[in-house]
Amino acid sequence: MVVDVMLKPEILDPQGQAILGALPSLGVSGIAAVRQGKHFEIDVDGEMDEDALGRIRDLAGTLLANPVIEDFALRVEG
Amino acid sequence: MVVDVMLKPEILDPQGQAILGALPSLGVSGIAAVRQGKHFEIDVDGEMDEDALGRIRDLAGTLLANPVIEDFALRVEG
Numbered sequence: 001m002v003v004d005v006m007l008k009p010e011i012l013d014p015q016g017q018a019i020l021g022a023l024p025s026l027g028v029s030g031i032a033a034v035r036q037g038k039h040f041e042i043d044v045d046g047e048m049d050e051d052a053l054g055r056i057r058d059l060a061g062t063l064l065a066n067p068v069i070e071d072f073a074l075r076v077e078g
Numbered sequence: 079m080v081v082d083v084m085l086k087p088e089i090l091d092p093q094g095q096a097i098l099g100a101l102p103s104l105g106v107s108g109i110a111a112v113r114q115g116k117h118f119e120i121d122v123d124g125e126m127d128e129d130a131l132g133r134i135r136d137l138a139g140t141l142l143a144n145p146v147i148e149d150f151a152l153r154v155e156g
Contacts, residue, residue, distance in 0.1 A: 004082075019141065023137070023141075028141075030124070030130060030133060031137070033119075034119070034120050036117070036118050038117055039083070040115070041084065043109070045109070052108060055109070058106070059106055062104075063097065063100070063101075064097070
């Protein structure tokens with residue numbers, strides 16, 4: 001299971017801005033925007049069922065993301 | 079375009095370990111493993127063509143990920 005956490009679009013992202021600002025001096029052109037977030041890969045004990053999904057959603061919304069300033073997305077992978 | 083950067087599987091991930099270790103005291107059970115990485119959302123100027131993809135791949139392999147200890151994955155989104 002994958003959880004991606006990003007700052008909400010209206011929140012300034014200084015990490016992404018720093019990367020974007022560094023690109024010209026590194027010779028990379030044609031990039032319009034960069035935003036950085038966090039990526040978590042989570043393995044559960046046993047089956048990935050509705051119950052496990054609920055637990056991961058709770059975990060993402062409380063421990064992994066700060067819901068005041070961040071959005072998260074869940075994705076099944078592998 | 080999305081770039082996900084993760085520590086290689088053989089590299090110890092202290093952030094993921096810290097999250098996993100904190101779960102029991104937060105009342106979350108049934109999680110076997112957590113690994114944390116970075117997630118980047120990149121917009122390009124103009125069309126997302128082969129050339130733009132090549133630029134993003136170079137960027138990911140040099141600036142966003144440290145190829146000695148990290149793997150990265152590219153994914154088209156949206």
